[in-house]
Amino acid sequence: HGEKQARRWVQRSYRLWKQWTGYLVEYSLEPANQLSTDDFAGWLALQTNLALKGIIGINAMSHMAQVAGESEDASYFKDIADEYISKWEEFGMSRDKTHAKLAYDWYGSWTTLYNLYADAQLCFHLEGSGKGKTPSSGQKPLKPHQKEGFVPKHIYKKQSTWYHYVRQKYGLPLDSRHLYTKTDWEFFAMAVANEDTRSEILESVAKWVNETVTDRPLTDLHETEGEGNYPGVTFFARPVVGGHFAFLALQRACGGHAREGLSFLDEDDTAADDDDDAAAARAATEFRSHSFPWIRW
Numbered sequence: 491h492g493e494k495q496a497r498r499w500v501q502r503s504y505r506l507w508k509q510w511t512g513y514l515v516e517y518s519l520e521p522a523n524q525l526s527t528d529d530f531a532g533w534l535a536l537q538t539n540l541a542l543k544g545i546i547g548i549n550a551m552s553h554m555a556q557v558a559g560e561s562e563d564a565s566y567f568k569d570i571a572d573e574y575i576s577k578w579e580e581f582g583m584s585r586d587k588t589h590a591k592l593a594y595d596w597y598g599s600w601t602t603l604y605n606l607y608a609d610a611q612l613c614f615h616l617e618g619s620g621k622g623k624t625p626s627s628g629q630k631p632l633k634p635h636q637k638e639g640f641v642p643k644h645i646y647k648k649q650s651t652w653y654h655y656v657r658q659k660y661g662l663p664l665d666s667r668h669l670y671t672k673t674d675w676e677f678f679a680m681a682v683a684n685e686d687t688r689s690e691i692l693e694s695v696a697k698w699v700n701e702t703v704t705d706r707p708l709t710d711l712h713e714t715e716g717e718g719n720y721p722g723v724t725f726f727a728r729p730v731v732g733g734h735f736a737f738l739a740l741q742r743a744c745g746g747h748a749r750e751g752l753s754f755l756d757e758d759d760t761a762a763d764d765d766d767d768a769a770a771a772r773a774a775t776e777f778r779s780h781s782f783p784w785i786r787w
Contacts (some may be wrong), residue, residue, distance in 0.1 A: 507551060518540075526539075534593055545571060548607045549567070582594055588773045590603045605678075611748070615748075653679060673709070673733070678736045680737070710730050713718075761782070
């Protein structure tokens, strides 16, 4: 019954969904110079995090097409999404492969990859695993899965490790341009990080709440160093703080399998993981010494 309702709902506006996805196909892999949702940070082309959002959107359209019974569209958008996510990794990861860059052409930068959360929230990290929601008997998989998950697992692991090394006294900065954080995106990022990193970031947020002096409601934008003040823009009591519940929402997603599908983040490290950790530590140390030498990390 639920699948029939879903099909009717998608079919009712299918042309519009397909039209919007056509825009993503044309523009999401290499985003033009534009503002993102973090408009206060300014214009920027080739934003790695923004590109990921669009590519996940294309993958979502492949699933919606499948629900609507449009098998040709489903295969078409799935092929594009798989091709784009491979190119995105090539374009968006740092040369040493330790973290995502802020923009494809901005070497020596990094970003909080908060749009990775959508991959897990929409259950795409379970693709090929047999977990979560499965197609009805009348639907066939889009194509045989050669890998488990849409965004590769090592992207999750590398970002989780990177956040550990660039976290500040009062939280995880939004990106390498500034030391302020957006707490909603910070919670999105920690929701798809390993348990240790998640706990560290949460402790930093609690430290900000306990130590800073303000008579305003909880903000979603503050400095992560110094006195933890507002960075010229004062945000408080905004609906976006709903993002603080990202981890709780993930626990209920995918029929209750979303968190289980991220269990690889807390598995025992392999020799390759240890090498990645050491490389991330070196890269973060070099970044700190060049970008913010006055801060005691």
